[in-house]
Amino acid sequence: MTEPTVELGKVGFIGSGVMGRSMALNVMSAGYPLVVHTRTPSKAADVLQAGASWAPTIADAVADADFVVSIVGFPSDVREVYLAPDGVLAHARPGAVAIDMTTSEPALAQEIAAAAGARGIEALDAPVSGGDVGARDGTLSIMVGGSADAFAAALPLLESMGRTIVLQGPAGSGQHTKMCNQIVIASNMMGVMEALAYARHAGLDPRTVLESIGAGAAGSWSLSNLYPRVVDGDYGPGFFVEHFLKDIHIALAEADAMGLELNGLELAEEMYSQVVELGGARQGTQALYRAIDPDAP
């Protein structure tokens, strides 16, 4: 039996950071024709080598695209990529589905969705969790906000990049869900790193402690994966402190707007700001340890 040939939509891909590169490669492996645009063309080398076309402008990347996928740095980048006169919404064609996978502001996602709708374009906010490894292996969790129709249209494409793909609600809901993810991680990291500092100062062997506490009620992804890195003296990223701080600032502003005081998250913000003052902006989030243990290397 032969499978019927399905023609996959064309993808305009914007961004080629560590995450974006891996995600673009997975989209191409699934058979989607892909045009890539990025501010730093050299970073797209492996995507181009894998057969992507180069677009010198956003307009070139999106004019003919059925799907636009973007994963860039900060909300200001997202705003420019989508809403500037030479941006996605000015040049994508009606009926296209534009998917921003940057972790960004829920209100901006809503603004983009409204502006997109006015031009007959569907927009989804679809930030991810799972890090560089998840992006490479196509096992990301993708948290989606937008209409059910746009979600259904984008799902096969999203499945080429992730494993857990959930529509959370209307525009902005993907970003809000990602904020929940980061809120959990922020305080959990404090607990994990405070426990490590305590273990060391109490004269315990931190590895032996992990044998006792790793699999029970204290168990978490951060404890199993990031505590051992600090034990090994490894502050390398993983996920940059400065990007995590960006997310924390978004979550704090949103919570404030909801009339919600998140004291744990506020404390994490202070401690991660200390890590930046110590020179750790481009270290991994486990460098929080440096703000806790006065004897930290």
Added chain:
Amino acid sequence: MTEPTVELGKVGFIGSGVMGRSMALNVMSAGYPLVVHTRTPSKAADVLQAGASWAPTIADAVADADFVVSIVGFPSDVREVYLAPDGVLAHARPGAVAIDMTTSEPALAQEIAAAAGARGIEALDAPVSGGDVGARDGTLSIMVGGSADAFAAALPLLESMGRTIVLQGPAGSGQHTKMCNQIVIASNMMGVMEALAYARHAGLDPRTVLESIGAGAAGSWSLSNLYPRVVDGDYGPGFFVEHFLKDIHIALAEADAMGLELNGLELAEEMYSQVVELGGARQGTQALYRAIDPDAP
């Protein structure tokens, strides 16, 4: 082939709370003869029904015992049970191994070990993690402080109660390890419950959010097990807020003595104290939610 008959040591068991009862029953199921003493005899009913002997005093429980096992409430109870004139150390026989499984103060564990050693008794501090379910199923994590010889002698007995049994170092090290466990949990609970409050105020469905964030970098035992209880409006224990606060106070005092400032743990202490003020002392630790969400039921 017949197994050689091994005569198992006699166990004097002190305490019959929720944890102690299940642990005593597992010790008896493994074939150990057991004598039980407790302040509230009615609570020992099922242990007695399973074949244990009743001891009206601590002296009666421990005089003939090869192993003493205690799991009582607060450090003051541990002090009285072990160091009072009518306590364990005054009446246990030389060569016995006395195992306190209460979560208590590391310094007290060291004091008991020294006093025990002066009488030829071996002492272990061996607090547990895993809750009522772990106690019932014999799957506790048991964190042990004391000598390697005493640990080796007690290991088969401990194996009747737990699954992960690790010698962490000299006297007090079991208690210090348990403090590490509680330090991780304290801040993690803040993150989990703040995320739930955020999700609700953002208009998300908390169950759908959990689908997205439960299995990735935000994943933890608390997120998978206690977040859903709050979603269901269930603040029942589990583990009492007042007992968790006891543990947090011990950990804060120890950290202070080490010159270590644990800001996350201090914040958790404030928030759990608020839960007590709200009447939640005998609710489960997930009642932390009440200190976070002004709209909490």
